[in-house]
Structures are given as C-alpha cells and as structure tokens.
Amino acid sequence: MAKDKDKIIDKVTGDDYKYGFYTDIETETIPPGLNEDIIRLISKKKNEPEFLLEFRLKAYRHFLKLQEPKWAHLKYPPVNLQDIIYYAAPKKQKEFDSLDEVDPELLDTFNKLGISLEEQKQLSGVAVDAIVDSVSVKTTFQDTLSKHGIIFCSFSEAVQNHPDLIKKYMAKVVPYTDNYYAALNSAVFTDGSFCYIPKGVRCPIELSTYFRINAAKTGQFERTLIIADEGSYVSYLEGCTAPQRDENQLHAAIVEIIVMNDAEVKYSTVQNWYPGNKKGKGGIYNFVTKRALCKGKNSKVSWTQVETGSAVTWKYPACVLKGDNSVGEFYSVAVTNNYQQADTGTKMIHIGKNTKSTIISKGISAGKSNNSYRGLVKVAKKAENSRNYSQCDSLLLGDKCGAHTFPHINTNNKSSIVEHEATTSKISEEQLFYCNQRGISTESAIGLIVNGYAKEVLNKLPMEFAVEAQKLLQITLEGSVG
Amino acid sequence: MLLNIRNLHVSIEGKEIIKGLDLSVNNGEVHAIMGPNGTGKSTLAAVVAGKEGYEITEGEILYKGKDITDLSPEERACEGIFLGFQYPVEIPGVSITNFMRTAINEQREYKGLKSLTASEFLAKMEDKKKLVEIQSKLTNRSVNSGFSGGEKKKNEIFQMALLEPTMAILDETDSGLDIDALRIVANGINKLRTEENATIVITHYQRLLDYIIPDFVHVLFEGKIVKSGGKNLALELEEKGYEWIKEEVERMS
Ligand SMILES: Nc1ncnc2c1ncn2[C@@H]1O[C@H](COP(=O)(O)OP(=O)(O)OP(=O)(O)O)[C@@H](O)[C@H]1O
Numbered sequence: 001m002a003k004d005k006d007k008i009i010d011k012v013t014g015d016d017y018k019y020g021f022y023t024d025i026e027t028e029t030i031p032p033g034l035n036e037d038i039i040r041l042i043s044k045k046k047n048e049p050e051f052l053l054e055f056r057l058k059a060y061r062h063f064l065k066l067q068e069p070k071w072a073h074l075k076y077p078p079v080n081l082q083d084i085i086y087y088a089a090p091k092k093q094k095e096f097d098s099l100d101e102v103d104p105e106l107l108d109t110f111n112k113l114g115i116s117l118e119e120q121k122q123l124s125g126v127a128v129d130a131i132v133d134s135v136s137v138k139t140t141f142q143d144t145l146s147k148h149g150i151i152f153c154s155f156s157e158a159v160q161n162h163p164d165l166i167k168k169y170m171a172k173v174v175p176y177t178d179n180y181y182a183a184l185n186s187a188v189f190t191d192g193s194f195c196y197i198p199k200g201v202r203c204p205i206e207l208s209t210y211f212r213i214n215a216a217k218t219g220q221f222e223r224t225l226i227i228a229d230e231g232s233y234v235s236y237l238e239g240c241t242a243p244q245r246d247e248n249q250l251h252a253a254i255v256e257i258i259v260m261n262d263a264e265v266k267y268s269t270v271q272n273w274y275p276g277n278k279k280g281k282g283g284i285y286n287f288v289t290k291r292a293l294c295k296g297k298n299s300k301v302s303w304t305q306v307e308t309g310s311a312v313t314w315k316y317p318a319c320v321l322k323g324d325n326s327v328g329e330f331y332s333v334a335v336t337n338n339y340q341q342a343d344t345g346t347k348m349i350h351i352g353k354n355t356k357s358t359i360i361s362k363g364i365s366a367g368k369s370n371n372s373y374r375g376l377v378k379v380a381k382k383a384e385n386s387r388n389y390s391q392c393d394s395l396l397l398g399d400k401c402g403a404h405t406f407p408h409i410n411t412n413n414k415s416s417i418v419e420h421e422a423t424t425s426k427i428s429e430e431q432l433f434y435c436n437q438r439g440i441s442t443e444s445a446i447g448l449i450v451n452g453y454a455k456e457v458l459n460k461l462p463m464e465f466a467v468e469a470q471k472l473l474q475i476t477l478e479g480s481v482g
Numbered sequence: 483m484l485l486n487i488r489n490l491h492v493s494i495e496g497k498e499i500i501k502g503l504d505l506s507v508n509n510g511e512v513h514a515i516m517g518p519n520g521t522g523k524s525t526l527a528a529v530v531a532g533k534e535g536y537e538i539t540e541g542e543i544l545y546k547g548k549d550i551t552d553l554s555p556e557e558r559a560c561e562g563i564f565l566g567f568q569y570p571v572e573i574p575g576v577s578i579t580n581f582m583r584t585a586i587n588e589q590r591e592y593k594g595l596k597s598l599t600a601s602e603f604l605a606k607m608e609d610k611k612k613l614v615e616i617q618s619k620l621t622n623r624s625v626n627s628g629f630s631g632g633e634k635k636k637n638e639i640f641q642m643a644l645l646e647p648t649m650a651i652l653d654e655t656d657s658g659l660d661i662d663a664l665r666i667v668a669n670g671i672n673k674l675r676t677e678e679n680a681t682i683v684i685t686h687y688q689r690l691l692d693y694i695i696p697d698f699v700h701v702l703f704e705g706k707i708v709k710s711g712g713k714n715l716a717l718e719l720e721e722k723g724y725e726w727i728k729e730e731v732e733r734m735s
C-alpha cells in the first residue's frame with residue numbers, strides 16, 4: 001500500500017522544471033577569473049567612483065583570508081571561482097523609452113514566465129526594474145515614483161546619480177567582513193536594485209524586480225539597498241526564475257534594508273531558479289545574505305519568502321531590531337523536491353527595548369530532498385520586554401526526503417519572552433483517498449493540501465504575488481498523475 | 483442495472499475479507515447493508531470506491547454495465563460513485579468551500595462541462611446548505627478539522643448533495659448523530675432520491691430505516707451476503723440480534 005502511494009508521490013514530485021529555456025541574447029563578457037585586475041576592470045566598465053573601487057579591493061583582500069563556511073546541512077561539489085565570468089552585460093545596452101525598443105527575445109522570455117512587462121505595466125501598476133544578467137534593461141513607472149521623490153533604479157545608476165547615498169548607506173548593514181559570500185559579493189558585485197523612500201512617503205505602488213540569470217558561466221552577484229526614511233512605507237517584491245542549464249551557477253547576493261523611525265518595509269520574494277534536473281544535475285547555488293536594520297524607533301520589517309528553486313539554498317534573512325519598539329517578521333515557505341537542498345531560516349537580533357519578532361517557517365520536502373530550518377533568536381542584555389514567537393512546521397511528501405530544524409535561542413534578558421513551536425506532518429494516504437473519492441486528482445489534492453498548509457505565509461504576500469506563488473507551489477510538486 | 487457485484491473476493495495483505503459476495507442494485511433503489519462488526523461492510527464500500535491496497539482475487543464489479551476495477555478512485559467519483567465515509571478524515575488548511583469547489587470543477591471537467599464560477603458555486607452551496615441545515619461557519623472551516631462526530635457526518639451528506647452522485651454508499655452515516663440530526667440527515671438523503679440514482683446505506687440501527695425506507699435489507703456476514711429481505715428483516719435483526727443468522731449459516735454449510 002505504501003509503495004503505491006510512493007509511486008504517486010514520486011510521479012507528482014518528479015516533474016521537470018517548467019521554466020527551462022534559454023534566451024539567446026548577445027552578451028558582452030569579460031574573461032573568466034577572479035583577481036584584482038578583473039575587479040578593476042569591472043569597476044572601470046561601470047565607470048565607478050574611486051571610493052567604490054577601494055571598497056571592492058578591500059573586500060577582495062579580506063575575502064582571500066576567508067574559508068568557505070561548512071556548517072550548513074548542505075552537500076555540494078566545490079565551486080571553482082576562477083571559472084566564473086564576473087561581468088556580462090546585454091550588448092544593446094541603452095535606455096529605452098518604450099517597450100518597443102526592448103529586445104523582442106527578452107520580452108518573449110518574460111512572456112513565457114507569465115510576467116510580461118507589458119502586462120505588468122498595464123494591469124498591475126507594478127514598477128518593474130528587470131535585471132537580465134547584470135545590467136538593468138528596463139525601468140518603468142519612474143514618473144510616478146519621482147513625483148513622490150522616490151528613487152528606484154538599478155544599483156549602477158544609483159552609483160552614478162546618487163553616490164552620496166551609496167557612500168552613506170552601503171555595507172552598513174552587511175559589512176564585507178560579514179561572511180565569505182558577502183565578502184565575495186562586495187568585491188565583484190555588478191548590479192542590483194536601489195531604493196530610497198523619503199521621509200513621510202508611502203510608496204503608492206509595489207516595487208518589483210525580476211531577476212534572471214542568463215549568460216553561460218556567469219556568476220550573479222547582485223546588491224540591493226533599500227532605505228526607508230522616517231515615517232515612510234514601501235512594499236518591495238523580488239522574483240526570479242532561470243533557464244535550464246546543465247552547469248551549476250553560483251549566486252551570492254546581498255540585500256540590505258535600513259528602516260528609520262516609524263518606517264516600514266515589506267520585502268517579499270518568490271524564488272524559482274533552476275533547481276537542477278530530476279537526477280540532481282545542474283541547478284543554481286544560491287548563497288544570499290539578506291539583512292534589515294530596524295534603526296529607528298517603532299520601525300518595522302517583514303521578510304516573506306516563497307522558495308521553490310535552486311539546487312542549493314543558503315539563506316537567512318535577518319532583522320536587527322535596534323530601535324525601541326521595533327518589529328521584525330519572517331514568513332517563509334521553502335519547498336524542496338528531487339535532490340534540492342535548502343538550509344534557510346532567519347536571525348532575529350533584539351537590541352532595543354520592547355522589540356518584537358515573529359517567525360513562521362513552513363518547510364515542504366519531497367523526492368530525495370533535504371529541507372532545514374536554521375534560526376537564531378538573540379536577545380541582548382538591554383532588550384527589555386522583548387518578545388519572540390517562532391513556529392516551524394515541516395511537511396513531508398514521501399519517505400525519502402528529510403526535514404531538519406535547528407533553532408538557536410540566546411537570551412540575555414530576564415524580562416523577555418521567547419517561544420518556539422515545531423511540528424512535522426505528512427500527507428496521509430487517507431487524505432489523498434478522501435480527495436480522490438470526491439473526484440479530485442492526486443496532483444490537485446497535493447496542491448490543495450500544500451497550499452492550505454502554506455496559507456499563513458502566502459496570505460502575507462501582496463495579492464498578485466500570492467496567486468503566482470500558489471501556482472508555483474503546485475508546479476514545483478506537479479507531474480500530472482496519469 | 484446500476485451496480486452489479488458478482489462473486490467478489492477481496493484480500494488485504496493476503497488475508498481474505500470479502501469471500502464471494504453478490505449484490506445487485508437498480509436505479510431508484512435503496513439498499514441497506516447490516517451485519518456484525520468486522521464482517522467487511524466498510525471494506526466492500528472502499529473496494530467499490532477504488533481504494534488502493536485491496537486485492538480483488540476473483541469476481542467483478544460492474545457499474546452501468548462496465549467493469550470498473552481498472553478505474554482510479556477519482557474516475558469512479560466522476561462517474562457518479564460517492565462514498566460517505568465511516569471515519570471522515572481531517573484536511574487541515576483546506577476550507578470546505580475550496581475543497582468542494584475543486585471537487586465539483588474537476589468532476590465537471592471530466593464530463594466536459596465548463597467550470598462553475600465562484601458566484602455560481604456559492605449559490606449552489608447556499609442551496610445545499612439548507613438541505614442538511616449546515617451552518618456557514620462550518621463551511622468556512624477546514625475539511626473535518628476539529629468537527630464533532632455529528633458534524634463530520636452532516637458534512638458528508640452536504641458533500642453528497644453538492645456532487646449529486648448516481649451511486650451513493652453511506653457507511654454508518656447515522657452513527658454519532660443526535661436524534662434531530664438523524665432526522666435532518668435522513669430527510670436530506672430522501673430529498674436527494676431520484677428515479678435515476680441509488681443508495682446503499684450501511685448501518686447498525688434499524689432506527690435509520692424508519693426514516694429512509696429501504697427496498698432491500700442485506701445481512702453481510704463473514705465476507706458474504708448471507709440473507710436478503712425487505713424492511714422487516716431489519717426489524718427482525720433488531721429484535722433477535724445476529725446469533726440466529728450465524729446458526730442458519732452454519733446449518734447450511
Ligand atoms: N487495512 C487493513 N489491514 C488489515 N486488516 C484490515 C484492514 N482494513 C480492514 N481490515 C480487516 O478487515 C475486516 C473487515 O473490516 P471492515 O472495516 O470492512 O468491517 P465492518 O464490517 O465495516 O465493521 P464495523 O461494523 O466495525 O465498521 C476486519 O477484520 C478488519 O480488521
């Protein structure tokens with residue numbers, strides 16, 4: 001009996017990546033390899049000010065002293081950093097006034113993903129800063145944004161147009177000394193997004209970035225910096241999917257968020273990079289450092305993530321709750337299938353008084369995958385009356401996959417309360433039969449149950465993103481049962 | 483003939499549970515199946531619905547004249563077979579509304595019909611809620627999660643009302659219901675009766691049969707139907723228990 005169920009689950013979860021394709025856009029690249037000359041070349045190609053080159057070189061020299069971390073519950077072959085091309089830009093590199101000017105192949109790619117710029121532009125009122133490889137191709141809705149004094153552009157543009165802001169805020173939350181991947185990124189980052197919301201401004205639209213990895217052998221080292229000034233609000237969406245490729249691609253991004261007094265940032269991610277094929281070949285290695293600093297009083301940050309892609313995920317969006325009464329939230333759904341491995345979670349660092357954090361983590365493992373939650377809740381001595389609530393649930397599909405939980409709690413203040421709950425469950429045969437008996441196929445039944453399980457997190461996403469995420473969960477676990 | 487089971491033998495993990503069972507059900511009929519605990523009533527229901535893990539070693543199940551043993555449970559459901567579960571399973575996080583909308587639309591797709599829109603579905607649901615006097619707060623909850631025993635059974639009939647099956651098998655739908663709920667559920671089942679569909683009620687209590695008048699009553703004993711009769715057989719069983727049936731079976735063999 002158990003065997004039959006496994007067969008169904010194998011079938012349902014054994015599907016190939018639906019978004020596997022490759023766009024043939026001419027790219028300008030520099031030779032592979034990592035050394036100071038390459039870094040100087042990147043900086044020169046990007047016409048960067050002197051301080052940025054200095055920063056890159058300092059980061060690189062520090063990086064040389066570091067060892068790749070091995071503490072995560074992950075197994076993958078070593079990445080040869082000398083094989084990576086650290087800079088690639090679409091050749092037709094210029095600003096566009098309308099979508100007509102954009103490479104039709106690129107538009108086609110977006111269409112395949114169901115996220116056409118056109119649609120985005122017309123229907124959803126989302127400003128899109130689309131990144132293909134390392135350079136921004138198209139930025140929309142600048143007019144609306146600039147009316148409010150909001151800056152939303154590629155990181156490179158910000159370097160050219162707002163070097164003072166970059167100098168003031170970059171690497172203040174994630175210094176290049178933070179970790180191996182952060183140091184690497186700081187040395188070789190090519191582009192990313194920059195966002196500044198001025199005092200008292202509520203950003204009227206959701207800011208959205210779609211990332212794609214495209215040129216062969218191009219490591220992606222993005223850098224995103226979001227600054228929410230006093231009393232401002234912004235909801236930021238990050239989503240990505242990559243074409244199918246047989247080679248592992250390293251991705252080491254940095255996202256920094258700074259939140260001032262009474263400001264709020266909602267950061268949502270749907271991550272769907274190529275996870276490798278059914279046998280575990282290929283796929284993206286995703287090593288990300290994401291951290292928000294709640295610098296001001298009553299500031300608030302929430303990270304919401306739906307992680308379905310990548311062969312290896314190493315990602316712990318963190319909140320440093322420095323301002324009194326500041327609030328940090330982390331809502332996560334991580335799905336692993338076939339041979340995917342995810343080691344993800346969050347860090348909540350309570351420093352200010354009356355700070356509050358919530359962690360809701362939902363892991364879903366299928367196939368032969370491994371899914372780990374790793375979390376740290378740290379309460380500093382002075383963080384009086386701080387509170388944390390953590391809930392970590394794991395759902396297993398089949399019996400060849402693994403779920404692991406590594407919650408670390410470190411409290412140094414007696415007036416604070418830290419709560420942790422964890423559950424593990426399975427989709428039972430009885431549940432599937434009950435659904436089947438009502439006419440629901442096993443595939444839809446798994447979709448229903450998984451979406452029901454993840455509902456608490458999906459509800460935190462902006463509407464249009466939630467729908468996409470729901471589809472993605474189903475697609476990730478789908479394989480059409482015959 | 484709607485359902486025709488001939489010489490059915492079923493084993494679970496090598497152990498024979500159904501041992502040569504015959505049963506014929508025509509459109510428009512209500513059959514009651516009674517019998518001691520552990521004689522194979524729920525097993526029979528599960529096998530007709532196509533649950534995995536049951537091995538049919540002999541015999542056949544014909545539904546609308548066709549052998550259905552190769553159909554998946556969802557195909558059988560779409561063909562009009564409904565099972566009211568003795569122990570309905572909980573599905574956390576999935577609301578009854580969402581669950582039933584998915585079920586109805588998958589069944590419609592199978593039949594080549596257009597999906598119901600959200601408003602069409604909600605209107606239909608309102609209508610059927612009245613039939614079993616089910617509360618709105620229940621349909622917003624997750625399927626069977628934290629439902630009382632009686633609520634679970636009501637929910638089964640509510641689902642049956644929405645799906646309008648041709649062949650309904652109700653496995654002890656009456657157990658766990660209070661007196662009022664029993665009347666409501668039984669009335670609901672009666673209202674769903676047509677010339678076209680048929681119902682098999684599995685029950686331990688003749689009480690239910692005061693509300694739902696069966697055309698036939700069968701006694702299932704040790705994997706076989708050993709006695710069939712009219713409504714009066716249920717009264718006789720209620721009065722005398724199963725001992726005399728056992729004796730009769732022993733005498734015959
Ligand atoms: N999955 C299973 N594995 C092993 N034995 C089983 C399984 N399911 C049923 N049985 C056995 O088959 C026999 C018939 O069970 P079944 O549930 O059909 O009885 P029933 O007539 O419905 O009883 P009740 O009146 O108590 O509901 C019982 O002896 C039971 O233990």
Ligand SMILES: [Mg+2]
Pocket residue numbers: 523524525568653
């Ligand atoms: Mg039973």
